[in-house]
Each structure stands twice: as C-alpha cells, then as structure tokens.
Amino acid sequence: MNRTASIKDVATHAGVAVGTVSNVLNYPDRVSERTRERVLRAIDELGFVRNDAARQLRVGHSRTIGLIVLDVGNPFFTSVVRAAEDAAALQGSAVLLGDSGHNAGREANYIDLFQEQRVQGLLISPVGDVSERLDLLRERGVPTVLVDRLADESKFSSVAVDDDAGGYLAARHLLDTGRRRLAFVGGPTSIRQVADRLQGAQRAVKEEPDAALEVLDAEGQTVLAGRSVGDMLVERGGAELPEGIFCANDLLALGVMQSLTMTHTVRIPEDVALIGYDDIDFAVSAVVPLSSIRQPTQLLGRTAIELLSEEVESQNPVHRSVVFTPELVVRQSTAPADAG
Amino acid sequence: MNRTASIKDVATHAGVAVGTVSNVLNYPDRVSERTRERVLRAIDELGFVRNDAARQLRVGHSRTIGLIVLDVGNPFFTSVVRAAEDAAALQGSAVLLGDSGHNAGREANYIDLFQEQRVQGLLISPVGDVSERLDLLRERGVPTVLVDRLADESKFSSVAVDDDAGGYLAARHLLDTGRRRLAFVGGPTSIRQVADRLQGAQRAVKEEPDAALEVLDAEGQTVLAGRSVGDMLVERGGAELPEGIFCANDLLALGVMQSLTMTHTVRIPEDVALIGYDDIDFAVSAVVPLSSIRQPTQLLGRTAIELLSEEVESQNPVHRSVVFTPELVVRQSTAPADAG
DNA sequence: TCGTACCAATGAAACGATTCAATAAACTTC
C-alpha cells in the first residue's frame, strides 16, 4: 500500500504493454475499446495517478504557466489571476501562482522555482524596474509576458491598461456633468499609475477654457490618507471647495467621502462630485455609491495567456503590446448637481 | 541556443563527471574547492538551471506543498496563504496555490493536478461536505491537513479557529461595556461559522440575567445586506434600538454603521455599540473605527505547515486538531457609553 | 493465393537528474 502504482504495474495488472497504457492515457482512440476498458479498470483498481515529473521529463516541458503578481490581496490582481487560470484551463494548462509582495527577493525566488519547474512560460507583474532579472529570462528563452506594465516591444509582449485614458475619462465625466473647479487627489507621482492618471485628467481639463485642476497630495493610497485630505478640504469650507474631486484610487475616494459626509455641511454629489479609480467591491456599497473607473481585469488575464501562447508556439518571437482602455462606471457620487 | 543545458553539458564543459556536478548542487562540501568553483563557473556560463522534473523523478517526491483555498480574494485566506508560503519557504518547500472558488469541480481539478505533481502533502479548505474526495486522498496516503475546518481526528489533522469563542468574546465585550439589550446580525445559520458565532454570543448573554439577545437575519454577508438591516432598525427608532449590535462579519457591520450614521439620529458608540468579525482592513478606517474579532490567520497558516510536516515525517499517522482562539480588537465603535 | 493496406499492440530507448559502490589520490602513522 506504500508506493503509488506506476504505469508498469498497470500494464502488468491489465495484461498489456506499457506503451498501450500510455496510449490509453494520451491517445484513447488509438486503442481498441476492449483493451481500453481493461486498462481503465486496472487504473481504477490500483489507484494509479500519472507521475507528471516523468511525463514532463520525457516531453521536455510542463503543462504549467507561472504567474507572479505584486500582491494577491489586491482585488485588481485577484481578478486577473482568476481570469488567467480560467483561460489557461481552457487550453489544458494550469497556473502556478506566486506572490512577490513587491519584494524583489521573493520575485527572484519564484522566477528560479518556475524555471526549475520548466513552466511553458511566465506572466509577470514585475517589481520595480524591468531589469536584469527579466533580461536573463529573455536570454534563456523563457517566453514571458509582462502584466500591467508596458514593455519595449523589441523585448517582451505585454498587457496593460491605459491609465492616461482612465484619468481623462474620469475628469471628462466631471466636466460633462457641469463641474469646473476640479481637484486631483493622489499619492506620490513617482508611482507611474498615479502620474499617468493625473496627466490624463490634465489633458481633459485643458479642453475646457474655464476649467481648472488643483492637485492635492495624499500621503499614500489609503482610506486614512483620503480622510486627511478630506478634513483639510472641510476646513477650507464653502466656496473654496472644488466642485469635483478625482481620486487616484477608490480607497482615497472613500476616505474623502467619509470626511466630507461626516461633517454634515457638504453634500455628495450636490455640493461636491467624487470619482475614484479601480471600482473595488466597496465602491458600490459606499454611503454614497461611488463612481469609478473600472479596469478590464478579466480581459487582461485572458489576453496575457493568449499572448503567451503566441510566444510559445511561434519560433521567431514577434512581441505585441496590448493596451486596454478602462471603463467609466457612473454611480450616485457624480450625479449631475442640478438633478440632485 | 535552444535547448537548455543539462547536467551532462555542465560536466563536459567543466571537465568533470556528472556525479560531481550533482554533488556541487546538493552536497557542496563533498567536493574540493577547486572543482566546485570550476563547476559553478560552467553552470554560470551555460546558464544551467536544474530540471526539477528529473530530480523529482529520481528522489520520488517534490519539494512542493499543495494549498487549496475557497477564495484567494478573501483577506482571511490571503493572510493564511502568505503565512503558509513563508513557513514552507523556511523548510525549503514551495507552495502551489489553488483557488477552488467554492466550486467542487475546480477543487477536484486541483486535487488531481497536485497529486500528479506528487506534492509532499496537501493543505485544503474543502468545499462543502468533507467527503469522498478527501477519503480518497487518505486511501492514497497523501498527507493532508484541513484548514479552517475541524476534522475527525481519526482521519485528518486540522487547524481551525473557535468561532463559538469568538462569538462569546464579542458579546461579552458588549456586556462588559454596559450594554444589555443586544442584537446579533448574521446570514443564514446554515453556514457553520455564523451558527457558531451566534451560539457563543448566546452563551455570553445567558451569563447576565438582565441581558437579552435578539437575532436579526441578514440576506447574505455583504455591506448591502447590513445596510438593509440597519435601515430596518432606524425605522424602529429610539427606545426600541438595541444597545449593542454584534455582526457575524465586518461587511455586515460596516453596512449597519453606514445606515445608522447616515440618518443623523443615532450615534455610534453613544447610542448603539457595534462590533464586527474578521478585522478586515476596512474596519480600522471606517467612519467610526470598528471593533472586531481578529482571527490568528498567520498562526493558522504556519501551524498548518507544521502539522503537515509531522504527517510527512512520521510513518504511522497520529492526527492532531489545533483550534485557535480569536482575539478581541477594541476600537471606537464600542467605547463605553458613559465615556462617549 | 498473394500483395497491400490498415489497425492494435509491443517494448526498447530516451529524457535529466540522484545515488552509491568502486576507484584513485592524498595523507597519516609507525
């Protein structure tokens, strides 16, 4: 009862050759109905489970794809992961998931691990600079697709979302609903995403001669950081308040919302309209349901798998960069002022 | 430049035998400094990466542990996963993560996949009834530890958190801060966790002759469900309101909080104290910071790995069930009424 | 009846690592 049965045991037990058992497993129609059933019965009786290591050793590659994300706890990545898993399953692969936690060391560990596993390829949302680690992968010929990061097409394929377009969308929506004095609340612009969203917003504001955009720095991307920005605004009070606020993510927006609604002097959306970014689960269930920018995470995950398949199948690698445009989700927090 | 280098290539390139290369990899001090360096240089020059399939085939088992959770998006599991990964890394193993998404089919797929990978063992937070699927694992002799689920010790080891104790803790805290008329807000008691938490709360209430506990059903475990319970309470109004509310999870509590604070007639914690369960990230950044019950997720993950190691190492399996007691986290939402 | 074609089934070779008994080389010790 100790050692698990091997294909040889199955062959003996069913009275056939090992090659036949292998055929039952991999090419069922190459073998006659009668023997197929006999083999399947033997497999069942012995509790045989194929040893994937041996299979992999023989065929030279695994049926797994490595996926390394920055933070599995982040709903954005969770959704990407799930979509990637589903897409991979459809083509008969499985996803090995690694969470680097924004830590280059952990990332390197996963890269090594996945290479030892001879994954078919790698989807990676890299930590910090796209650097030597990735170049090494390229040299080794490991098909790699960058996720949520634009890549030099001479080097890698990539899938990303256009943050500039998202920022434009958000600001344009505030302008379209009649707001003119706008504010952008965001963390440090050293984060590319934040900088791009701001840039998009500025582009929209420039289109309206009578509109203005004020930039308010937040210390981080959290609810609490949002709340202190909100508190600052409340102190300013009345006529000094912006008419529309665009926050670089939903957490900030929820913080601002808490702060503004707590003091019962400011109404959302009548006095101030508010829009966030990411469309997290909490956005819809905020005190005032929060308008937001939704990123097509499912599409990202699915497309990443597709690009990887292309890389795996073609010999001479032609890289592609796919950039998706995010989507505006309108809720009560930006309802037109006059309708409110 | 195509095929990746094998250990034989390295041996040739370094002018040594394959066994020596293997020794450099696995028992570095068995080999002299000089040849070790020569081999390492060859490894570097050829970009050799060990083929884990071959290694695994020879030694008979992998260095990976399978972990199947119900929902990676759930912060509870995310935290367990991370702790398990860290603990596994410490003992030189890696975790293969699978997300069943509460779906028995996906779960079965991962179980099969992980068995084909010959994982050392399996940590699983099983979907629904602990059933034949798991019995099969037992028969096959795959070391398995149940996570967040109590197991029959004759069959499996397990790690879980005592929800009854958590419920008791929450209700006791409300009573200790002077509240007497309490309410429990929870989803269907068909969910074991909900039933246990309620039971614990009832146990605490029974200790105080003048205390009472009212049970309010919510349709689900979401913010919105909490809000409709809150709306119902607001309509009741004034003297009919409970003095303390215990919600079966933080989402419900946040919903109730939104509803009560939105109408500016009820104050938290002065009029009503509120406590949730899980201590999610949002609890601390709610409008009124939410008291909650925190589950020792890190400990869960770490202990699960430890129990699995025990199973793997000992031949005759002695199963253990470890139950942790959750922890009370006091914040403003349950500050004593007189102090408010 | 023979030749041809087709279909099932066979079993040895190969994948790339680890292991281990055997050997060679380098030291000790008296």
Added chain:
DNA sequence: GAAGTTTATTGAATCGTTTCATTGGTACGA
C-alpha cells in the same frame, strides 16, 4: 616506505513516463 585511513571523483543504474519503429493480425481487392 608500507599499510592504513581519509578524501575526492567517477560513471553506471535508476526513477516513470512518452515515443516510435516494429510486429502480428485482419480485411480487401485482384
């Protein structure tokens, strides 16, 4: 310097699959 001991290296055997050239059998047409 011979015998004994330790240390370093070797290379064939092995793990459990898949692959593929080969064989044996059956059916068909001429």
